[in-house]
Amino acid sequence: MIETEAAPQNDFIREIIEDDLKTNKNNGRVATRFPPEPNGYPHIGHAKSVCLNFGIAAQYGGTCNLRMDDTDPSGESLEYVDSIINDVHWLGFDWQDRLFYASDYFEDLYRFAVQLIKLGKAYVCSLRADQIREYRGTLTEPGKESPFRNRSVEENLDLFTRMRAGEFADGVHVLRAKIDMSSPNITMRDPVIYRIKRSPHYRTGTQWVIYPMYDFAHCLSDSLEHITYSICTLEFENNRPLYDWIVAQLIPEPRPRQIEFARLNVTYTILSKRRLIELVENNHVNGWDDPRMPTIAGMRRRGYTPQAIRTFCAKIGVAKSDNLIDMSLLESCVRDDLNEQAPRAMAVLRPLRLVIDNYPEGRVEEFECANHPQNPDFGTRKVPFSRVLYIEADDFMEEPPRKYKRLGPGREVRLRNGYAIKYAGVVKDEKTGEITEIHCTYDPDTLHGAPADGRKIDGVIHWVSAAHSVKSEVRLYDRLFRIPNPVTQGDAFLEFLNPDSLEIITNCRVESSLKDAASGSRYQFERLGYFTADSVDSKPGNPVFNRIVPLRDSWAKVAAKG
């Protein structure tokens, strides 16, 4: 089952749940929710929360709701709601009919606020925003009580009703919880729970001019949905006493419990929604699903599989200490999945002409090649072979360093799926001295298996028949997210946009059997890594390939060592 397998290691949360199960706190129910604010596309950090919340629910036979936490109309939109729905589904999770919107609770929340006023636990404060800040005190000094703190219930009710009715301009009044202005926890110093904001809401339009704040709306939304565990990130730890306070005033037991975990950080990656929005709005990238983006949509386009992302989330674990996950773990997860799922093919990115001198001109053979080296279920494909081939320019070196196993003067290598060939000569451009063509001879007895005389052939290179190959477009993203650490520095954007890291290569040749590659297909091209046919830019018959997994340049390391 997808949900269970995706559950990250979450021992401290499991412990809490199992204690509750023992004491039968919630009658054995486990109910979680994934509550994004629809003000951006979900990213890999959200995936961690999605896997956690749905995973926990599945582990205990419970439920997980999807809830749009849309209490601040500015920045929220239907487009983002759609992206969340789409991406969570794509990741493999199902909330069935439990899709909710905090905005659907506006009427309930309003009534809760009225109730709080009647309890004498909330008041309308008419201080200006800057005054409220001033009265709040500082980290080390207690705050001062608002002069409006002791308004009568009747006056508060009257004012709050008129706030809703639109009688006041934005900002002239707010509703505050009456808690403790001298609390060492600043969150508890009479927090604002309702504000006037004349900003049309993407769902409720202009129906409301007052909107509940997160602290008020979230815990009560959880309560309305009978959530048992409200799992959120660490920065809300200071808000937990407020969460408990509000719920204690208005909701009978059993009440939802907030549990915090550390949010995801990945090396070289920006996961701040504010910054991602900036990248999109300033056109630094081509939208939220740009393959360079750490969004689910971007990763999907780049070729990541839901499985790989789920595995990643399961492997990183869930704890309370700040973390910075090495991107190599993410890459390892895709490689692992794709190694099993991706059919193999051959491609050449930087073509170098290779002529087999002793192979008859005009002759064409077709080799039956396995689409997967380990799994015969993938079947085979026919690959044409002829006298003139293209090989990867890197696969030939005139002065090969030690340990180089590919082609060079005097050497013999195997053409993947084909014959062993032996170096015969090289042709250079007279002016530049650049190698333009390699000449080889082939050994006809080596098509299947090693040569009869027992000589060993170490190197294997891939190739494509020049006359039969098809030209396609490949986009190389050397690493998924080319953003240097520390990501908090402003110049991160410059690096992100560095054209050197976004090289686009257009003269790639892909063997003909691939020219009908369907959109969204993933291939591992021999020795080059995993590629996906880009589902947005590719056309049938001429796919555009994104390279999705960087292969470690181990050869470069060997060469560096000498």
Place this chain on the structure above:
RNA sequence: UGGGGUGUCGUCAAGCGGUAAGACACAGGCCUUUGGAGCCUGCAUUCGGAGGUUCGAAUCCUCCCGCCCCAGCCA
């Protein structure tokens, strides 16, 4: 200098008083018609530091240090 968290290998992360799991990374080897697959081996005498309790401490106690979060009418 207030409050809330958190510190175990390069990076994550188990461990809950009985003598440091696992993963990624890294290194070496074997094997292979992708060097990037597969297999094998190595990789924390020590758990932020210093004391203490105990036969025994990463785990309990004391003090100290580092890092993160909180002063939006954001979430």
